[in-house]
Amino acid sequence: MDQIFKRQIRSLHIAGQPVEIVLRQLAKADIQDIRTIAKDSFPKVWSESEFDFFINHEHGLCLGAFRESQLLGYLLCLLIQGELDVITVAVEPQLRRLHIAETLLRAALEFEMVEQAFLEVESQNQAAISFYEKVGFKKYGIRKKYYEGQRDALVMKIEKGRPGF
Numbered sequence: 001m002d003q004i005f006k007r008q009i010r011s012l013h014i015a016g017q018p019v020e021i022v023l024r025q026l027a028k029a030d031i032q033d034i035r036t037i038a039k040d041s042f043p044k045v046w047s048e049s050e051f052d053f054f055i056n057h058e059h060g061l062c063l064g065a066f067r068e069s070q071l072l073g074y075l076l077c078l079l080i081q082g083e084l085d086v087i088t089v090a091v092e093p094q095l096r097r098l099h100i101a102e103t104l105l106r107a108a109l110e111f112e113m114v115e116q117a118f119l120e121v122e123s124q125n126q127a128a129i130s131f132y133e134k135v136g137f138k139k140y141g142i143r144k145k146y147y148e149g150q151r152d153a154l155v156m157k158i159e160k161g162r163p164g165f
């Protein structure tokens with residue numbers, strides 16, 4: 001996985017200037033930077049070992065978007081028997097709406113072994129739902145009180161061959 005994504009470069013504009021970003025597989029050394037973005041993105045931040053679980057998982061497909069050495073956003077997934085499970089994604093707040101998350105998620109979906117992908121998203125997180133819909137995910141079901149036994153999760157799915165995939 002590292003071999004493929006290390007070379008994948010996309011251009012985007014930050015403050016009107018074209019900037020090259022590189023996608024690569026995340027490593028343990030990136031966890032502090034991941035947690036910095038997570039702190040600005042979620043009410044509860046995972047511990048270092050929780051991030052490490054996915055980053056070092058034998059089926060982990062965990063990508064970071066970098067401008068030189070600066071982490072701009074991250075995407076953690078598990079890829080097991082053709083099924084991509086999107087665990088979490090976040091982008092540095094000041095760099096949102098620049099298609100960084102979209103670039104990360106599309107790169108994961110392009111991985112040749114992926115046949116379908118699922119995710120859970122908090123049903124009130126309209127920004128994330130709009131984001132996943134733009135990439136082509138469709139609403140698939142609801143998990144009641146999935147988050148801390150209180151808030152519902154929307155389950156979303158995309159299959160290879162469908163629009164957006």
Ligand SMILES: CC(C)(COP(=O)(O)OP(=O)(O)OC[C@H]1O[C@@H](n2cnc3c(N)ncnc32)[C@H](O)[C@@H]1OP(=O)(O)O)[C@@H](O)C(=O)NCCC(=O)NCCS
Pocket residue numbers: 041042073087088089090091092095096097098099100101102103121122125126127128130131132134
């Ligand atoms: C959700 C999140 C990852 C999106 O990251 P991003 O890099 O800003 O998203 P992108 O720029 O790639 O957006 C791609 C498309 O998604 C949709 N979208 C993204 N953010 C949106 C928002 N706030 N409102 C409406 N649509 C949105 C748009 O269609 C957008 O395309 P457009 O800008 O051309 O209209 C980011 O808002 C974030 O980090 N949120 C906090 C963490 C979180 O909620 N993660 C998801 C749950 S695990």
